[in-house]
Amino acid sequence: MDFQSIVLAVLFAWTLVQGLSLLAKRSKSVGKRFPPGPVPLPVIGNLHLLGEQPHQSLARLAQKYGPVMNLKLGMINTVVISSSAMAKEALQKQDLAFSTHRSIPDALRANNHSQFSVPFLPVASKWRALRKIMNSNIFSGSRLETKQRLRAKKIQELIIYCQKRSEVGEAVDMGRAAFRTTLNLLSNTIFSKDLTDPYLDSGKEFKDLVWNMMVEAGKPNLADYFPFLEKFDPQGIRRRMTCHFTKALDLFQDLIDERLEERKMNGNKNDDALDSLLNVSQERPEEIDRTHMQHMFLDLFAAGTDTSSSTIEWAMTELLKNPETMAKAQAELADVIGKGKPIQEADVTRLPYLQCILKETFRMHPPVPFLLPRKVEHDVNLCGYTIPKGSQILVNVWAIGREPNIWEKPLVFKPERFQNLEMDIRGQDFELIPFGGGRRICPGLPLATKTVPVILGSLLNSFQWKLEGNIAPKDLDMNEKFGITIAKDCPLKAIPIPI
Structure with missing residues (x-):
């Protein structure tokens, strides 16, 4: 048989199997009420409806089919929740049914990452142990408090970098500058060292590495929709992700080896997350080992740097597009802090308008538009x-x-x-859940809520800003670039002018 005949035979067999499967499912589904949704096409289902901006396409479809919508994406049945009421029902009232398991993108099977990744492990003993270790040794209040002065130093380095750009009248690439700062904030919290020079336009390689990981993980992948294609990796997504993951895991391996050598020579002298995790691994090796640490760091740096820097870039974009809003924020900062003075984390509670700006940014530009995919392991009733x-x-x-x-x-x-709305981003108000909700809520939320407001406030209190090339605010490009995170398609470049 020639290749074309083989393909046709495979398609015929697959269609026959699907047809028999569908008949079997229909016989079992008598009396059940499934969510509405668009009629699927043969083989591809509703894949053709996703488009280049799936979050926007599915939002439009939800306007027609409702807040709980059923789609057939290839062979995968997918339910999309598009309202705060339904999200609360699923993530709070029926949290266990909707949070125990994840739908794992094939890209994240690279380097066996999904077998070690806390966000993708099933909610069971291993997940609980690693989540507890992460919360206690990286994101606890006492742990973050000890690093407050260091975070202030990293943010001041960002301001110094912007001052240098200001002196020569050059624009700041806001996303890249924010990325370097959040990268060094996180790397100092974990490793007590910078991973990029805070004063140079470096860090591009690591930023590109993180972004490439997020793009590959968020890219429509045939292997996710047709599981029998997993072994073939037809688009090369897992192969490219393996390359990206290997670079990051090797970096973390080197940092762990370096620290173990230091501990052998000088004892335990660092009060950072890495030493704390190494201590746990020595005391309770069954809970966490070196491999778990490497993959935990991979999750933290991929999720923690790109999401925070993207939020800062979107906030600055919206403020430059709305000059009166920026002026109001700067007036609050001048009144409460003093024009040009450094902002401390404790000051944020006295800056309600700055907090409103960030909430509005999270509302319009949530860092992860679909959160991370979940999977139900049995039939679940959701509001009928x-x-x-x-x-x-x-x-x-x-x-x-x-x-x-x-x-x-x-x-x-x-x-x-x-301003007169008692609504927070900590997972209790489901109208605004940029960090998710329930037991799967983002563990990095405590660090993000400490650092992002101070970074944004410091940029606003130290400089006036104008768009590069004298672009009018109304002409500012607001297009999105879809991945697991949503970035600006056209990077924001703005010129700082000292206040």
Whole structure:
């Protein structure tokens, strides 16, 4: 048989199997009410409806089919949740049913990462042990408190970098500058050292490495929709991800080896997360070992740097597009802190308008538009709908931030909407869940809520800003670039002018 005949035979066999499977499912589903959704096409299902911006495409479809929508993405049944009420039902009231398992993208099987990654492990004893270790040794209040002075130093280095650019009238690439700062904030918290020079336009290689990982993980992958293709990796996504993961894991391996050598020579003298984790691994090796640490660091640096720097870039973009909002924020800073003075983490509670700006940024530009995919292991009833066993669950946080019945003029950047609104980002108010909710809420939330407001406030209190090339605010490019995170398609470049 020639190649074409083989392909046709495989497709025929697959279609026959699917047809028999569908008949079997229909016989079992009598009396069940499934969520509505678009009619799937043969073989591809609803894949053709995703487009280049799936978060936007699925938000539009939800306007037609409702807040709980069923799609067939290839062979994978997918349920999309697009309202705060349904998100609360799934992530809070039925948290265990919707959080125990993840739908694992094939890209994250590279280097066996999904077998060690805390976000993708099932909620069981190993997940609980690693999550507890992470919370106690990296993100606990006491641990973060000991590094407060160091975080202030890293943010001051960002301001000094911007001052140098200001002296020669050159623009700052806001995303890259914020990335270097968040990278060094995290690397000093864990390793007590910078991973990039804070004063130079370096860090591009690591930024590109992180972004490439996020792009590959978020890219539509045929192997995710047709599991029988996993062994073939038809788009080369897992192969490229293996290359990216290997570079990052080798870096973390070298840092661990370096620290072990230091401990052998000088004893334990560092009060950082790495030493703390190494102590746990010596005392309770069954809970965490070197491999778990490497993969934990991979998760932390991939998730913690790109999301924070993207949030800062989007916030500055919205402020430059809305000069009156920036002026109001700077007036608050001048009144509470004093023009040009450093901002401390304790000051943030006295800066309510700055907090409103960040909430509005999270509403309009959530760092992870679908959170991370979940999976139900048995039929679940969600508000009268049967969610079939094995379904992938996507929570469209981007759509929730634009619910017209919740948000007045949802497409308008208006921080004032939060001034008399008792709403937080810590996972209890499901209208605003950029960090997720329930037991799967992002463990890095305590660090992000300490650092992101201070970075943004410091940039606003130290400089006036104008767009490179004298671009008018109304002409600012607001296009998105889709991955697991949403970045600006066109990087924001702005010229700092000392206040």
